[in-house]
Amino acid sequence: xxxxxxxxxxxxxxxxxxxxxxxxxxxxxxxxxxxxxxxxxxxxxxxxxxxxxxxxxxxxxxxxxxxxxxxxxxxxxxxxxxxxxxxxxxxxxxxxxxxxxxxxxxxxxxxxxxxxxxxxxxxxxxxxxxxxxxxxxxxxxxxxxxxxxxxxxxxxxxxxxxxxxxxxxxx
Amino acid sequence: xxxxxxxxxxxxxxxxxxxxxxxxxxxxxxxxxxxxxxxxxxxxxxxxxxxxxxxxxxxxxxxxxxxxxxxxxxxxxxxxxxxxxxxxxxxxxxxxxxxxxxxxxxxxxxxxxxxxxxxxxxxxxxxxxxxxxxxxxxxxxxxxxxxxxxxxxxxxxxxxxxxxxxxxxxx
DNA sequence: TTGAAGTATATGCTCGACGCATATATTAGG
DNA sequence: CCTAATATATGCGTCGAGCATATACTTCAA
Numbered sequence: 001x002x003x004x005x006x007x008x009x010x011x012x013x014x015x016x017x018x019x020x021x022x023x024x025x026x027x028x029x030x031x032x033x034x035x036x037x038x039x040x041x042x043x044x045x046x047x048x049x050x051x052x053x054x055x056x057x058x059x060x061x062x063x064x065x066x067x068x069x070x071x072x073x074x075x076x077x078x079x080x081x082x083x084x085x086x087x088x089x090x091x092x093x094x095x096x097x098x099x100x101x102x103x104x105x106x107x108x109x110x111x112x113x114x115x116x117x118x119x120x121x122x123x124x125x126x127x128x129x130x131x132x133x134x135x136x137x138x139x140x141x142x143x144x145x146x147x148x149x150x151x152x153x154x155x156x157x158x159x160x161x162x163x164x165x166x167x168x169x170x171x
Numbered sequence: 172x173x174x175x176x177x178x179x180x181x182x183x184x185x186x187x188x189x190x191x192x193x194x195x196x197x198x199x200x201x202x203x204x205x206x207x208x209x210x211x212x213x214x215x216x217x218x219x220x221x222x223x224x225x226x227x228x229x230x231x232x233x234x235x236x237x238x239x240x241x242x243x244x245x246x247x248x249x250x251x252x253x254x255x256x257x258x259x260x261x262x263x264x265x266x267x268x269x270x271x272x273x274x275x276x277x278x279x280x281x282x283x284x285x286x287x288x289x290x291x292x293x294x295x296x297x298x299x300x301x302x303x304x305x306x307x308x309x310x311x312x313x314x315x316x317x318x319x320x321x322x323x324x325x326x327x328x329x330x331x332x333x334x335x336x337x338x339x340x341x342x
Numbered sequence: 343t344t345g346a347a348g349t350a351t352a353t354g355c356t357c358g359a360c361g362c363a364t365a366t367a368t369t370a371g372g
Numbered sequence: 373c374c375t376a377a378t379a380t381a382t383g384c385g386t387c388g389a390g391c392a393t394a395t396a397c398t399t400c401a402a
Contacts, residue, residue: 003296005325008189008280010299013306013316015186018179030388047351060389062352067388076351084350084397109179115305120298125174127287127295128181134286135184145184154176201359218380228361233381235359247380255368255379 014112021108022148025100027071031056033101034147035064036073036090040098041151044077044087053143073097102150133162185283192279193319196271198242202227204272205318206235207244207261211269212322215248215258224314244268273321304333 019033026033031054038053039045045053051061065088068074073094079085090098113121136142142159151157190204197204202225209224210216216224222232236259239245244265250256261269284292307313313330322328 001324002326003292003299004277004280004284005320006296006303006329007284007299008185008276009316009320009330010303010306011182011185012189012319013303014179014182016315017306018183028388048349057390058351059353059391063388066352079350082350082398086351105179106175109175112302112306113175113178115301116298121174123294124298125177127291128174128178130286131283132177132181132184135181135188135283144187145180148183149176149180153172155173158177159180199359219378229380230362230382231360237381238359250379253369253379257380 014108017108018105018148021104022101025097025104027073027097028067031064032068035068036094036098037101037105037148038143039074039088039090040095040102041146041149043089046085047088049143050088052140053147055144068094101148105148106150106153129158133158136162139163185279188279189276189319192275193272196268196275198244198268199238202235203239206239207265207269208272208276208319209314210245210259210261211266211273212317212320214260217256218259220314221259223311224318226315239265272319276319277321277324300329304329307333310334 022033022037023029026036034054035050038050042049047061047065048058050065051058054061054064056064065074065076069076073091075089075091076086077089079087113124116124132145136145136159142163146157146159149157193204193208194200197207205225206221209221213220218232218236219229221236222229225232225235227235236245236247240247243262246260246262247257248260250258284295287295303316307316307330313334317328317330320328
């Protein structure tokens with residue numbers, strides 16, 4: 001019970017600090033930093049998917065993109081075959097800001113792990129991966145979970161693997 | 172690097188789910204659930220301390236308490252010697268709601284730990300405690316970190332211990 | 343080919359939570 | 373007592389969010 005409480009408190013502390021440090025690099029607090037990170041990972045995202053990834057209503061996502069476009073960080077491009085769709089892309093400035101967001105998140109996590117040695121980090125990673133896989137929901141949920149992840153440094157993302165293996169299990 | 176990413180994603184997932192499940196028991200989303208949990212742990216809290224605990228401005232905390240009072244969950248009592256201060260207390264209904272909030276948080280955490288055996292939970296707790304102590308800031312920060320903790324089931328709270336040992340080290 | 347239903351995005355409107363600055367009440371110190 | 377400090381409350385404006393609806397486009401069927 002005490003272990004559970006301690007772990008829960010750490011999760012809250014870390015998540016707060018991750019979100020805080022990440023959004024300090026974005027033009028506004030809230031979901032903007034997640035949006036920039038998601039667009040870095042998956043350029044050409046639609047508004048709908050973005051809305052799911054940042055846990056906003058569709059209208060909220062439209063307004064968020066409006067603001068990011070006004071800031072010069074994002075641009076709406078037309079879809080070549082579907083005239084309704086807009087492909088969201090980061091501008092050069094958006095890429096820079098997005099990298100700063102990811103960097104801030106990584107620094108926060110790295111700071112937390114400094115008190116552990118390599119073996120302990122590996123152990124923590126292993127335990128975390130099992131919990132992560134067990135708690136993972138559908139694809140929309142996966143978007144939200146990885147909304148601030150640094151994909152470029154995450155080989156064999158367990159979230160993707162887990163979704164893939166479930167898909168395979170259904171066949 | 173992969174371990175770090177996985178751990179960070181898990182922290183985000185867990186914190187989101189903890190906050191979501193806890194605030195589902197409160198009359199509104201946002202800091203209300205934290206306020207109820209904090210008041211359960213420390214009856215007679217002042218508005219100022221509450222504001223720090225839920226990361227709100229002073230004015231925001233006043234309005235939050237206004238709403239909780241209107242819901243019949245909290246009451247403002249006068250301080251016996253200081254006429255300025257108000258002692259915040261949970262009503263009977265507030266206690267009930269607060270217990271539901273803590274219960275929801277505990278259930279979420281328990282669900283995450285089901286994939287680990289006892290030894291692994293102990294290991295996770297040990298690693299978490301070291302990170303928690305290292306990342307802990309001042310007393311206000313401690314209030315925020317423990318804002319959803321179930322103190323009644325957390326013997327020897329490492330946050331209190333850590334703050335105490337630092338105090339002792341200064342003497 | 344045309345019309346209805348479905349999908350993707352955008353907007354009008356309103357609400358409500360928040361913060362800043364300020365006001366009120368009370369205490370403490372000189 | 374008078375001033376400064378402390379604890380709480382309020383006037384006011386801002387802004388992000390959601391609901392409902394509008395617009396644009398695609399798909400499918402008759």
